[in-house]
Amino acid sequence: MSTLNRRYDIDWLRVIAIGLLLIYHVAIGFQPWGIMIGFITNGTSWMSLWTPMTMLNIWRIPFLFFVSGMGVYFSMQHRNWKALLQERSLRILVPYVFGMICIFPVSVLILQHYYQWDLSYAVNAGHLWFLGNIFAYVVLLSPLFYYLQKNQNGKFVTGLKKILSNPLGLIPVVGLFIAEVLVVKPIPYELYAMTWHGFVLGFLAFFVGFCFVLCGDSFWNMLVKWRWLFVALASGLFLVRLLVLGLKTPGYLLVVESDGWIFSVLAFGHKYLNHPGKTLSYLSQAAYPVYILHMIFLSLASWLIFPLALPVQLKFVMVLVFTFSGCFGAFEIIRRVSLLRPLFGLKMKERSLAVKGNKPGWAQA
Template sequence: MMKTERRYDIDWLRVIAIGLLLIYHIAIVFQPWAMFIGFIRSDEFLEGLWKPMTMLNVWRIPLLFYVSGMGLYFAMRKRNWKQLLLERTKRILLPFVFGFIAITTLHMYIFQTYYDMPLGYYPHVGHLWFLGNIFAYVLLLLPLFFYLKKNENGRFKNGLSKFMGNPVGPLSISIFFVLEALLVKPQLFALYAETWHGFFIGFLAFFFGFLFVYSGKTFWQTVLKWRWLYIGLAAVLFGIRYFNYATEAPGYLTAIESNCWIFGVFGLGYKYLNKPSKILSYLSQAAYPVYIIHMFVLYAGAMFILPLEIPILLKFVGIVAFTGLACYLIYEFIIKRIGFLKPLFGLKWKSNKAKKLMKMYHLKIKDSSN
């Protein structure tokens, strides 16, 4: 098996993207259209809060798809196709099915309770649509990815590495995202959940995320060197989208803006975040279970805090604090500590530390018997 370099910046970006997702979903509660997409809605609104969200919402989900494709590359370095498929089934499909049956129903139950609706069991994909998409991409792309893995010293990889050596290289893949926007014609670019637009844009980001890591260090050196160029282009395109189109620009422009933000973020992450820390070690384990449970926790916080007679900004801060604290407590004292729950939330049954201790124990027994 090949020893691979741990990419802490990619782990950090996954954690940060999920943290932004929590804030984003809480911000929806304070928008007048929240109920149209199944969210509990505040009677008072913070529409100004949505202004920064319109910058985030065109790249936060594609970023997660890119990172997921990168993660698959690293997972493939240690596994054959059977092992990888089994590992992804346990880590993605099992939590997806469990969440569909048992988790998304909870926030729907809270929604029904809050609005005095007839209570009913309503299994649905909800926010876990992302996991279903990822598993589908793994199934669709695995043969191609393993073919590329077998030809890592071939002309394609060498050519790809050279092409990624200039700032136009990463940007050029935006052509595919532009074509997706022109062909699918999404009503809203950021409407990813359970749409063909979300499926295809996720497919492209997952595929190119794999290729970026596959191409070697050249891609990372490029986004590091040109990160401010990408961020500058993204800022200009966001300004055009914000002032000329009231935040909903044509899809082809938004597709380019989205990738520019992401490449800039990759460059910043590679420069500042590619180092280990105890905080990262904890958060990278917690992020996946928190993603799975955060919606019903958020809804519970909204149900308790929104009726309080306090300023609306305090309600927002209160729901943020409640969601963060409750997710931590559920993860730390329930999910993390009850063995059979771990795989249902994407965690390994045994920790790596436990495996190492077990291995040391067996070695000691073997030595003592000799």
């Protein structure tokens, strides 16, 4: 993709979303129920840490699906349907299969060893379920995406651009996600991994993300103009959920809050982050391998640090630093070894290890 057409804000937001994912997963280790979903947990919980995580949890995964759909739009600009599927197979399907066999099972073995359970190996996608969904969406939606791309002057795309140039045009978008909740009835809403809720929600977000970029400047200018309205809406609903409704918050309100946060982040990202830089170039390459590897280093950090007699807050910082350091240290090795690169979603060859310009990442290529 040419630099002129690149959306650096989308690259930045993808990187930030992966960072938040790591922080979120570290926080699970300090909740008493973490072991129930396969995390090593600290003997002393840090319950107040979960308040900001509660806000984050209802939009972090849907947001990644939005951004991934946007990335496909850019990838299509210089690839036909066959080339797109070939490229996405190499960048998504190969790391997905490799991760199921060699990455997530390792974190499970560390968990078993920590709790002195019988060691057993099993192929499991674990946190990499997201990649399986993304690949399925590419296969299912690519024909429609190419049709829309080739008919940008048609009635549907023209009408879509007109509708989404107005904030009221987002009401039907939110309505799609409300319909998903009413039909699928997820319990809880935040359970995305390997569920029909996660698949259908991701499908809708992936499609809508593509449409957002397809609509061009009129949509993004509208989003930036009304950004504070989205912040106020999402913040207000979060306070109501936190202080009044709690676990009894109906699904449709969670949807509105989730979409409010997503629209806010997209708007502020577009206004302030749409610029290149060496830091972005590096982090954009690192994000995918870091995402794939982080559960191994998180499990190792928990295994080593949780038995120590230290304040819970200090343990959190230590686990976070260990996890990030391990992931980026491994990335430095992976990006230098040609045979390892495709297993972690990186291109087999690059002209130089010194990053020049912002190279395509996982969601945008």
